[in-house]
Amino acid sequence: MPTVPALPTSSLSFVSAPRVRFAPAPTGFLHVGSARAALFNWMFARHTGGTFVLRIEDTDPARSRDELVEGIERTLHWLGLDWDEGPFRQSARMHLYAEAADRLLAEGSAYWCDCTREAVDARTPAGAPPGYDGFCRDRGVERTPETALRLRTPDEGETVVHDLIRGDVHFDHRTLEDVVIQRRDGTPTFLLANAVDDADMAISHVIRGEDLLPSTPKVLLLRQALGNHEVPVFAHLPLLVDEKRQKLSKRRHAIAVEEYREQGYLAEALRNYLALLGWAPPGDREIVPLDEMVDLFEVEAVNKAPAFFDLTKLAHVNATYLRALPVATFVRESLPWLMEDPPWPPERLDPSVFEAVAPLVQERVQTLGEVPGMVDFLFLEAPDIDPDSWAKGVTRMAEAGAVLGDAIATFESCHWEAEAIHQATLDIAVRHGLKLAKAQAPIRVAVTGRSVGPPLFESLQALGRASTLERLRAARARWASEQPTSASQ
């Protein structure tokens, strides 16, 4: 595998084009927080004319599975985030990390340790801070299948992390413990692989989540021990949190980008919303197309405070993008949701009927996943009548029976076109001394099964006269059967 020559000096990162990387560990799905990190790296690279590298951190054998990697690539593609190099897989570069480990050992920067977690804990006095105590530092432990390699961290001095978002962050070496860099099975931990690869791939700017900030001095120390004295510039992004201000967790939230896709969120919308978390375009604008986003993006302007991942606002952004779509595109994007697992017999779907009402549906849904529920009455044999809607629009309305009867008679002969149906319904309203809003209610419930939905007259036109009349008659019959006194009328 070809390796990229290392940058000669650290200052070069400012004069030559930046190189950034997105380095997820494969977990089977792409976390929205990771997607945000990928987006910020990507925007930074595109804004600066730099290079965006994709690197899969699959040093843990349990995570090194092809399908997990494919999922990341697919989702990144869906989001429109293309990479210039990679994907490099750490599982294919193990020899590099092994060499590095050998060198560190030979030079005395690392040592073998045979302590188990239990042994370390047992040595820790009650109440004292937990952590490794450097027990094996000078015990001369030989390599066995039971030993792991630890980095010998300095006892004095400090490491400073230069962060574009947070400024200089100082870490006192005395607070750093000797971390494991190679497991007993010989595989590297992420610190080692990370240090080796960032140097080898000449990464100039490391943009990632704030949760990685505490591990940064260790990586820097590792790089130094490996003889790599260039220091990348860091930018630790604020975490994405839940309503309790805690890191998004798989347990309680939908955090996979794929889930949002499946719910009918548009990639552009999710991307736009993600960009708004921790950053804001200049001016009072939030809905900004990608290319403009790239022009405007500045890592230095990213916020420090954690951001709440707000589904309500995401939905709003998505609805805005949905409405902005050309109708033909909206129809095309909706089709998968209409065809996959629909609430009606699949063969009853008539795309041309959907097209007729699509513009009306478009401005009433926040996600594509809501589309079927908005038009189901058009493709169902008979609509499911919502009990509350029936009670409100028919049972509790004195004129309901009469209006339904009139509608049956009137709709039999009127011209079957939205405006004409509108006019006819207006006439019905007048005849019963009602406002149009009131008169349309029982008709809407009878035909669509609900008290809310797309504009009624266009819906009736799309449904067709025959089905409309059939449903009106059924409703009228049901109404009659529910009357306490006379059954017919």
Next chain:
RNA sequence: GGCCCCAUCGUCUAGAGGCCUAGGACACCACCCUCUCAAGGUGGCGACACGGGUUCGAAUCCCGUUGGGGCUGCCA
């Protein structure tokens, strides 16, 4: 416990000493529009965590307090 980070409306944010009686957006409320629901329009509610400094002047700078979070794994 230790180390580290953070702190403007409920939420996302604008604000880089005077332009701030703190702006926008989401949510919420009211009204308008209207065949329901949306969309749209108008208006409303609503924040600089607290305490000290520095300064003629602080949301903006410094210190402290409080609060929140992250890390503390042979996960990344």
